[in-house]
Amino acid sequence: MGLFGVTYGWMLIFILLFSSSSAHSDVFTSIGQMTDLLFVEKDLVSSLKDYIRAEESKLEQIKKWADRLDILSAVATEDPEAFLGHPVNAFKLMKRLNTEWGELESLVLSDTSHAFISNLTIRRQHFPNDEDQSGAAKALTRLLDTYRLDTDSFSSGELPGLSQSSPRSSLSVSDCFDLGKVAYSEADYYHTELWMTQALKQLDAGGPGEDQASVAVDAVAVDAVTILDYLSFSVYQQGALEAALDFTRRLLALDPVHQRANGNLKYFEFQLAKRRPAGERGVRPGEKGETRGRPADYLPERKQYEQLCRGEGIRMTPRRQSRLFCRYYDNNRHPMYVIGPVKQEDEWDRPLILRYHDIVSDTEIERVKELAKPRLRRATISNPVTGVLEPAHYRISKSAWLGAFEHPVVDRINQRIEDITGLDVSTAEELQVANYGVGGQYEPHFDFRRKDEPDAFEELGTGNRIATWLLYVSNHYVIITSS
Template sequence: MASWCWSSLVLCLLLTSSSAHDDFFTSISKMTDLLFTEKDLLTSLKNYIQAEEKKLEQIKTWADKLEVLSAAATQDPEGFLGHPVNAFKLIKRLNTEWAEQESLVLSDMSDVFVSNLTVHRQNFPDSDDETGAAKALMRLQDTYQLDTDAIATGHLPGSSSNRGSLTVSDCFDIGRVAYSEDDYYHMQLWMIQALKQLDQGETSSSVDAITVLDYLSYSLYQQGELERALQLTKRLLELDPTDERATKNQKYYEHQLSNQKGAEEGAESARRPKVATHNVPDDFLPVMWSYEELCRGEGVSMLQRAGVHEAKSVDYRISKNAWLREHEHPVVDKINQRIEDITGLDMSTAEHLQVANYGVGGQYEPHYDFGPEDKSEEFGRRIATWLLYMSDVQAGGATVFTDVRVAVKPIKGTAVFWYNLYASGEGDDRTRHAACPVLVGSKWVSNKWIHERGQEFRRRCGLRKTD
């Protein structure tokens, strides 16, 4: 019963704390609402279709009867109209029945559907959500070194059910997002996938091979692969010899190739994927590489946990979160008390319990919890962190400590605890940690940041910096 109450409270708080539009892709719980919205719209749309079908059936029945009558009448028009009843019915049909059919044809059966759609549209995802979701797929692709075709066909680790696949149009749109970000590496990967699916016979009403080849050749050119760009441009011109831009591009590529030496070295350098670092310093790049390796399980020490372990040895965050205050619900009080009992630390100066749900590719890049000393809060810096896993995750979503190369797999009902500060009060750089992108599933976690004030006699100060 307590578990049900806890889940219900968290869900209600997360759903009510968001604005009308607030980055749907960052939270699985938020996107769950969209599924039920779409189901409601589908019901409305099917009702509209049934109403239209009924209307068309009425019109068809009347037209079929009239067709038989008209065929007989036009064989002997004078003889037919010589009968006064026939003459009357002809006049009546043209004056009344055709007008009724006109009204039926023009009647709008979509009023309810359009009204329902208008109401829901204000809460629909927007272009930023679509862009964010596309970037999330590319982030998963890089972090877990996934083949583009595996993503497109839905063959992801841990995805034994609910497997989805991407159409040519989907792949093209992801490539377009990369193009808008000047990310020619991912643009190339997704345009190649779109072209592959077209070559395999998949059709699309919105994307053709000429358009894909245009984008793909440009992405290759931007990465210094002039020879491949030229080959694809020639293929484009085979499909459409009148394409003026492709003709100019062909001449340009041929000219560049004739005058350029060492193009292969340049292309090899350009082909290397770049890590999205959000303008972080260069010395942070090794941390990002370590982070992605740990997320993939490379060279990692997995913690063998019972319930709790102590690990002492932005676009930055993609999630939705809510804060649960003390005394708002009995379950919150019980959670706080249990943390205090297990850690031996005072919760009176700790921050409220934070609950987070990670969405498509949801992650939190490497960071420290303790924060800068000169910006410490009223109750001091965050001396320790308690992280509770509230759900299992089919694939991805591990918590990794980049400096000590430790990874913790999220398992429902377990927790990890660590001190962010040495006993001396100095920040422990070994506690740099990150949340790996969620590959498959929905990740729910809650965390408690515990502050220095109140811990004076529970964790006594050390005399040396690293005590």
Template sequence: MQLSSLNEILFVLACVAHFAHAELFTAVVELQKALYAEKEVAGELRKYIRSEEERLEKLRAIASDYERHANLALGNTEYYLANPVNAFLLVKRFTLDWGKLDSLLSTQANTDLLTRINELRANFPDVEDLNGWQLHCAAARHLSAEHQGNRLWHFGGTQCRQSLQEQRLLLSNQTVSLFMCGWAMYMIDNSARNTLFTLSLPPVNPCMWNVLISAGDCFQLGKLAYEDTDYYHTVLWMQESLLRLDAELNKTADKPDILDYLSFSMYKVKSEDCFQLGRFAYNQKDYYHTVMWMQEALERGINEVNKTIERPVVLDYLAYAMSRQGNMMHALKLTNELLELEPDHERARNNKAFYQSSLQIELGDKPLSDDIVPEVKNPRQMDPYRSTEEFLTYEALCRNEETQVYADRHKLKCQYKHNNHPLLLLAPVKEEEVYLNPWIVIYHDLMNDVEIQTIKAYATPRLNRATVHNAVTGELETAFYRVSKSAWLKGFEHPIFERINKRIEAVSGINQETSEDLQVVNYGIGGHYEPHYDFARRKEKTPYEILAGNRIATVLFYMSDVVAGGATVFPYIGVKLFPEKGAAAFWFNLYRNGEGIYDTRHAACPVLSGSKWVCNKWMHERGQEFRRPCSLRPDE
């Protein structure tokens, strides 16, 4: 009995042992897999940690850069942002460059951080500001040396056509280049170094100091471009530094340092750089610059050991641009080369058929021959208005050139004036006549610093892109020919505003009850307003004319000095008014019979350096019946 029971127990234990051994064996195999998986997990975690460390290091570098930049700029904000390079880089930082930070934050950062940063971004420049820079520079570009022809500039023992170099510099205002605008706006110094490429400040306000760029300044700008691996602009600035250094008595830079940067950068300008500029021009349908840049890309690509852009890609763009510029033979030759490199290029095959048919139409009965290749045509596509006498005069006045001889200049006078008005009897205004017909005057010291600061403080939070009246629809809209930001202030908002309204009435003699609110305008670098009238012409839809009549007069206060640019010019009469802080310009827009004075057509020149603040009041016909009654004389 006991033996039987023992056997049963042993049998059961053996079965259990066998079963347990099988489970243990299976568990060991699985655990081995787990160990290998654990090792892989550790490796993945370490990859993730390294990735996070790299990401955090990049964030740390960006944070340090932002902090350094902000501390530097906030030390003297007005001075810092007066430099067009600094102003552009600030816009670029929060538009084109923002994607780098966004990509580092978007997938990993906590929700609270992203929310806070997005709240702060409301204070940053946006894409509209960046597009505004393109418009600014397009306007300022007309004040540069574009009209100076194909002079030559020298580097070492070589000569390059200045037009190409110049266009590179000018076109860079529409690219992600470091100096998209900046100093490219400055004019060619016609009086210095004869045919050498130079950059210098245009004429500035006579009451301002003269600002010159030294060899050291150019060297620092070139060094900045070098550190940003922008070797193209390094070459331009270092070469300019060399030229200026030769003319300096007290040297502001060391020639060996300049040559060191220059020699390396000349080697570093890549074919791809030229291609990117050409592609940008292509996307803008600017085939003139597309041809120039793509040709340069091909030439530089020949000498590159490590190709920075594939030749077929350049050929594709260049061939099409050539065809759009009327060079069908060249377009066909380039397309044939492209098909030799890539026989299956479908677009090239289609384009070839089109080019051949176009050439047959162009040549008529003449045989198609590869032996005769006409000279490349590359006409510049210009806005027709920018070739008109009015616009060319506007440009010349902005360059401080004299466009007319004023025969009545000797009749102009300066005087203290009170108009028998109680506000002015003890403090008459300083009136300076600028032109007699139409009557344009400057009132000096008409606004003090406290008033200026108060107006700026109230207007700044309200600044929005300035608009114009559409002559057809009567609606307000933004326009490429007016680039600035504006705000409107009502008289009742502050005693100072009401005081200014009363002062305007005392000086002008015009009732202010039907005047528009005080418009405050800020023009940044390149900000401008091309030639326009303040009054409405017949058949134009203008809501203000229905309510208060046409704009009878304009008063324009200058609330800042401007280092360079920013003048108010009248192309038809050759008048130019440079900003003078505290002064105000005044003129009538209408004759007494209500007809417009067309010689008052005026413009705000692009700001080349600094910031321009103005405020203006437009006064209307209603309410002036007894103050400025009608006249039977059409020219009064």
């Protein structure tokens, strides 16, 4: 609590006293009136104590929140990439910086010249915004779909593919509610239902303990009535009238005077009466007429794409698999690799995909990341109609371009690629360092120019692409060059 907060409180009290004495002059001349003032003062003291208790309670809540964040930050900064490799951790970072820190600033009620507030205000200009938080929320939902996870395990932080040493984090009731709200804002009622149902489930169970620590900076109290309101409308939008009616009745049991719910109740009952033949008993949610599912997707390759993500892609026959080998490779006795050949593995035969192991050192990787990080910008794609580079919702990453002239490590990597592949890097594009965020993806696309894109890569003056080299340097960084 800053000095301004204390001063403001006392100013209110003195203003009240001054007004009282002005309205009743010469009070000292009457014991009766003075007696009244004693009770006024007693009431003011009681109010003052309430104010002090509220401030102390607020400080205690802030302290608990700060202590929790202190522990979390210590764990997170030990290995930031591993920590953010857990998508829930990445989403909650977006949410904390975009929402909770701003709410904490308002809660502190301190003089803006205070060191903490000044520092926070300056730093907030670099914080993620609503769009960032929304993007992170959509990424969690994308992961939920792609890997066929359920909201229960996702909320608990039990995600496949993460090592046992990875920091774990769970989604609170408020988190699940926020995820549902983002889906709702996109008119994605299927995922609204999933996340709101999870929020309601955790709320009924008491919610994760984390909610208690963060309640001090929660702007909106998440209650069952609010969640049920979203749920009833979302399932109605999916054509599930019985489920909508059921959620509406549950809402009204908690808040009988809820205006919208009372209107919806009549409307849903009317619609169901029109739908049912005379005498047919009502069906319950989950029975006939209640089938709901993920919305159809525009991307024809979506099924295969997500299967590959899950490791469920097409499989080779044993005979075809037997023709793939691992070997030491010197590129026809290239002087650089005669003594120290590289490890080459056949990844696929048609089209030919080769994997090379241990091509760049850890030191080189870190140097490339250092060079790229200050330049990272939202990745763009070439519009197939206009040819203009623009961001796209299906490419979730940032990228930077590094020329060979900028640092010896870039030149060495370029030369190494040329020596191993035999391709001429003088006609290759600059190294592109791609950094993927939470739920990062690049949906199926072609790297080369197709027949309906005659002007693609025209500005490069090097012709169409014939090969792409990718260096996977971590779970989040990829170095790409195309020739």
